Amino acid sequence: MKGLSVLLQKEWREHIRNYKVLWIPIVFIVFGILEPVTNHFLPEIMKSVGNLPEGADFTWPEFKGEEIFVSLLGQYQLIGVLVIILAFMGTISGERKNGTATLLYVRPVSFRYYFLSKWIVVNGIVLGSVWLGFMAAWYYIDALYNHVNALPVLGFIATYSIWLIFVVTVVLALSAWLPTGGAAGLAILVTLVYQVIDSLIGAYWSVSPWKLSMYASYWFNPDSELSDLWMSLCLTVILIAILVLFGIFMSRRNAAKTTV
Amino acid sequence: MKFMAELANIPWNLILPIIVLQLILMTIALIDVIRHQRTNGPFIMWIFIIVFVNLIGPILYFVFGRRQV
């Protein structure tokens, strides 16, 4: 356990000093605020800026707070996931390429701790950012729309958090396996592109990590049947565990590829 | 006058946090870029991107422009 705490400290220091601990939460919070605010003021903005023809009466849909949560999740699904991939694609491959990993690998450090230290800190930053983002959104939703009960909101964010842990694990496992460019490309394919495929042809199955972002919104609908959600959560947790093992195995196997 | 009235109508208390956060993001990126002066691509270009491309600019810098010394 001692090696793990040293490595955790190293990872934490790294992300403080490269400002990731600062800028990633800010990005998520800004989007969290922007979503309710722009949706709320869009009609007014359009009225004053866009010179609508006289008599053109546009009816803007009245959003409910719950819907704002869901549309914010949609933003995070694209921009947030992209930020996660790009910010952390080089977590392991980068250390290998620039040779800084060498002086770690020659020490009696287990690759289990090496991978886990990164996994824990990156997940901490990502989940912290997303929760802060949703909390900020929640505050604005309460102020601008309607009150949303705590329980569904927590279920919603928690479900989405499992999906994001899955994304982080994919990115880190690929970074352990491939060079940075390949890791990023494949991570985009696995998380974002496959997401579209799953939604297009995925009608035939209902248990899938890629459906978690959709299932998360079920928490806002009391009539929802949650069994698919729970099954998908279980499957995702199992996949995360497998990916962690794969990542540990790959960081050990590729240790010799580090620049000496 | 109409413009001023509209300006007063804007709910600043709601907008302000976004502006402040964006400014913080921009400031961190600027401090970092000026202190290191080492970027992928021209240094001056990144300053312009950080200052003038709203929100996305600093993110682009941190993801693509920033180079570990």
Place this chain on the structure above:
Amino acid sequence: MTTLLQASDLTRKYGDSIAVDAVSFELEEHTATALIGPNGAGKTTTLSMLAGLVSPSQGAIRFSDNEKKDIRSIIGFLPQYPKFFPWLSALEFTEMAARLSGVDTRQAIRDAKNTLEFVGLGDAMNKKTGTFSGGMKQRLGLAQAIVHKPKLLLLDEPVSALDPVGRRQVMDLLKELQQETTILYSTHILNDAEEMTDQLLFLRQGKLVEQGSLNEVRARYAEPRIIIEFESLQELQRFTKATEWKVTSKGLIASIDVQTEGVDISSILSVLCTGLFMVRKVERQTASLEEIFMKVAVI
């Protein structure tokens, strides 16, 4: 003398090419061994295998101290171009290195400070490593390799990136370290190898082509000769006519092979004295390591 490490039949292949080919050697405790050879001879690969970075395709590395589970805790490794996390200070990095090797936290901070003082980075220990010059990085590399007091120190070209002053200082540090630890280092600067070595290992194209102590290797390749420098060309010519030995001359210097001609200093001196030759210098010479290197390395 006790053996610290035994490498037998060590081989590493990369695809079809063989980087290290069936190399066997032993390292005695508290000795310094120089790993010599031209570029691409397999020096770095050999060190990487011993450091546990690269696993051998064949062969075995046995440590006498096998009570330790992870052998890497008794090894210190300095790569040829050590790379550090630029956002850590020298002290933070060295402390982390010590702690990762099992030194407890408080001790690690003390050891890190002392080690950095020892390698001459006392004033720079709180600076970020990203601002370090090449020489400072080399010193920090040495510091991280010795901070946990390893039994075996593996150094890949420890001084070749340094200027003459830095090289002198680091060589002195290494000689000091030799009292407490076992050193295996690669170098292509043969003066350094001559200065600090109990054992020489010559690598060529992955094979161990020569090994032994400096004196043993010298004896094998030395071709000792006696050099006489005369006052004038006439004296030299008078000398060559007066003796039956085969003399090769160059300028004012005559050189006689000790082994083929069966001479020694005293027999030469008696000739020189009886003939009243005007001489500036008489000297017995052996081949320098560089000459040996050229013979061994260039086939």
